Amino acid sequence: MxxxxxxxxxxxxxxxxxxxxxxxxxxxxxxxxxxxxxxxxxxxxxxxxxxxxxxxxxxxxxxxxxxxxxxxxxxxxxxxxxxxxxxxxxxxxxxxxxxxxxxxxxxxxxxxxxxxxxxxxxxxxxxxxxxxxxxxxxxxxxxxxxxxxxxxxxxxxxxxxxxxxxxxxxxxxxxxxxxxxxxxxxxxxxxxxxxxxxxxxxxxxxxxxxxxxxxxxxxxxxxxxxDFGVMKAQLGLGRDLVLRSLAFQACFVSAAAVAARTSAEAVGAHQVVLQLWTFLSLVLDSLAIAAQSLVGAALGAGAARRAKGVAGQITGYGLVFGCLLGVVFAGLAGPLPHAFTTDPGVLGEIPHAWWFFVALQPIAGVVFALDGVLLGAGDAAYLRTATLLSAAIGFLPLVWASLAFGWGLIGIWSGLSAFMLLRLASLLYRWRRGNWAVTGAVRPG
Known part of the structure; x- marks a missing residue:
């Protein structure tokens, strides 16, 4: 049953x-x-x-x-x-x-x-x-x-x-x-x-x-x-989102620090690929913002089925867009890096990060969409915990191990991949359970 x-x-x-x-x-x-x-x-x-x-x-x-x-x-x-x-x-x-x-x-x-x-x-x-x-x-x-x-x-x-x-x-x-x-x-x-x-x-x-x-x-x-009562409630939600942001910052600052300690060529290559990652994140995050607005409105109206429908629909869009971006940037692997640098050493390092970046686009499409769904539902506490654990278990150990063992950009982007995969697993688990879809004009604390 x-x-x-x-x-x-x-x-x-x-x-x-x-x-x-x-x-x-x-x-x-x-x-x-x-x-x-x-x-x-x-x-x-x-x-x-x-x-x-x-x-x-x-x-x-x-x-x-x-x-x-x-x-x-x-x-x-x-x-x-x-x-x-x-x-x-x-x-x-x-x-x-x-x-x-x-x-x-x-x-x-x-x-x-x-x-x-x-x-x-x-x-x-x-x-x-x-x-x-x-x-x-x-x-x-x-x-x-x-x-x-x-x-x-x-x-x-x-x-x-x-x-x-x-x-x-x-x-x-x-x-x-x-x-x-x-x-x-x-x-x-x-x-x-x-x-x-x-x-x-x-x-x-x-x-x-x-x-x-x-x-x-x-x-x-x-x-x-x-109204200081409302502001206090907003700060409660803000606390979870700030901690989530700090987890992201710890990851990316650590990655930059390890790349800088690897070689000048490695940090240059990491910067090029990371800026492309950041740009594509904006593209995918626009879907997350749509999910926030639509899911929140559906739950406020008491329409949990509609909220779940929007969640599945936008997650599907995120997967499709992520796959398309992966295909496009796989095709640009040869010419695009030359638009950013002519240094042979940097160009030689870029492939060590590039193919991780390409392979992660479909995963990022789903992760960003589900982030938007859970943010729209006000499920910030779960997002905070999932992000902190993903950073602590996935990203940071591999990033710092890459410094200790000389893995370079392969180690750094393996850490980012582990981080994204753990986030994907945690978000899919929460989405499929459906208990994020709490209805009402105000989400119960």
């Missing part, structure tokens, strides 16, 4: 593919906007010379941790907002966005103050060079004023995705980054502000985007008063 979960899975409802793409494609635009702006910024500063470029590289890594570690302001807000939206409680859903925005302001101000105090010591630790550290600090002290604004934009993306408005966030982010991309060379070269001009342009982008998200909240005509 089949159990209720099996019956729900067999009779799960599907939704039109057009609706999934209507959320995923604009989300991809938002995800890609920031990396594309960083490329423009890097190209502009790169013409100032090696020292300003090195300073931007170091300072950019530090500032990027703000968005990397605080993704709960977007992903967590989407989960909570989507449930309320699915339950037909739009005003309450938008108020989640209000509280996430207040939280962004409070956390952002703390980061601004702490960042100003620690900018110098952090830059010196990362660089080991007083000249590069000075350049990094000159950029970072200005750019940090954008930290609260970055977080406001993340919160804005979160609540708008939750109420299934995909195009407005894209317009807001493109407006800020587009104007800033034009302004950056003007401030750097014409105004002759150099590296500091780049930082000012960066803050201008955040002011424009964050201002548009705040104006959108005001137009919703809901209460803008802070």
């Amino acid at each position: 089949p159990n209720d979960s099996e019956l729900d899975t067999k009779s799960a409802e599907r939704i039109p593919a057009k609706r999934v793409l209507g959320l995923a494609v604009p989300a991809l635009g938002v995800l890609a906007a920031e990396p594309l702006y960083v490329l423009v910024d890097t190209a502009v500063v790169g013409h100032l010379g090696a020292l300003p470029l090195a300073g931007l590289a170091v300072a950019g890594v530090v500032l990027a941790q703000v968005s990397t570690q605080l993704t709960f302001l977007s992903y967590g807000t989407t989960s909570r907002t989507a449930r309320l939206h699915g339950a037909g409680r739009r005003a309450e859903a938008v108020r989640e966005g209000v509280q996430a925005t207040w939280l962004a302001v409070l956390v952002g101000l703390v980061l601004l103050v702490v960042g100003q105090l620690l900018a110098g010591p952090i830059a010196r630790v990362l660089t080991g060079s007083d000249e590069i550290a000075a350049a990094a600090v000159s950029w970072l002290r200005i750019a940090l004023f954008g930290a609260p604004l970055i977080l406001i934009t993340m919160a804005g993306n979160g609540w708008m995705r939750g109420v299934q408005e995909a195009t407005r966030p894209l317009r807001y982010v493109l407006a800020g980054n587009g104007i800033s991309a034009v302004l950056c060379p003007v401030l750097v070269y014409v105004a002759d502000w150099g590296l500091e001009g780049s930082a000012i342009a960066n803050v201008v982008a955040q002011v424009i985007s964050a201002g548009m998200f705040v104006a959108a909240l005001v137009r919703e005509r809901v209460s803008l008063r802070p």
Whole structure:
């Protein structure tokens, strides 16, 4: 006799593919906007010379941790907002966005103050060079004023995705980054502000985007008063997502450190393949964002079968897209690396990572899709534990063993493969059991 979960899975409802793409494609635009702006910024500063470029590289890594570690302001807000939206409680859903925005302001101000105090010591630790550290600090002290604004934009993306408005966030982010991309060379070269001009342009982008998200909240005509009870609940979900992000950071920082201790050629090859991995992650993560919004809304409406149908449907899309990407990049194995480097040593090392990267694309497609499903269901505690265990059991032992035994990039990417396979197994187990599909406008704690 089949159990209720099996019956729900067999009779799960599907939704039109057009609706999934209507959320995923604009989300991809938002995800890609920031990396594309960083490329423009890097190209502009790169013409100032090696020292300003090195300073931007170091300072950019530090500032990027703000968005990397605080993704709960977007992903967590989407989960909570989507449930309320699915339950037909739009005003309450938008108020989640209000509280996430207040939280962004409070956390952002703390980061601004702490960042100003620690900018110098952090830059010196990362660089080991007083000249590069000075350049990094000159950029970072200005750019940090954008930290609260970055977080406001993340919160804005979160609540708008939750109420299934995909195009407005894209317009807001493109407006800020587009104007800033034009302004950056003007401030750097014409105004002759150099590296500091780049930082000012960066803050201008955040002011424009964050201002548009705040104006959108005001137009919703809901209460803008802070509610510390709601903020506390959001922080509870945020704690699990921050710990999950830390697991990712531990893995990738360890991989970079081991590659750097292997050889200059190995770290160069690792950087090329890792950047391609990161870019394709954005493509696949857009499906995960669609899954968050649709699954959360279905569960908020009490439609567990629909949520399970969306989960299976988007997981299938992720597998298909992952397979296609694997085929495409297998075909590009010969010519594409030459677009990044002409160094024979680096080109000789790239194949040691390339074929792992290619083979992992179908796995990544499923993993990212199921990540989005469980995030949409608010199942962050399970994701936290599964990611931490996958990192501790799979990635880190193989990565550090590759340093001890001289396995090089093969060892590093074997570690990444083990990490992804363990995540895949844990996510498939959770998905098939079906107990993540807890209905209600608010997921029980």
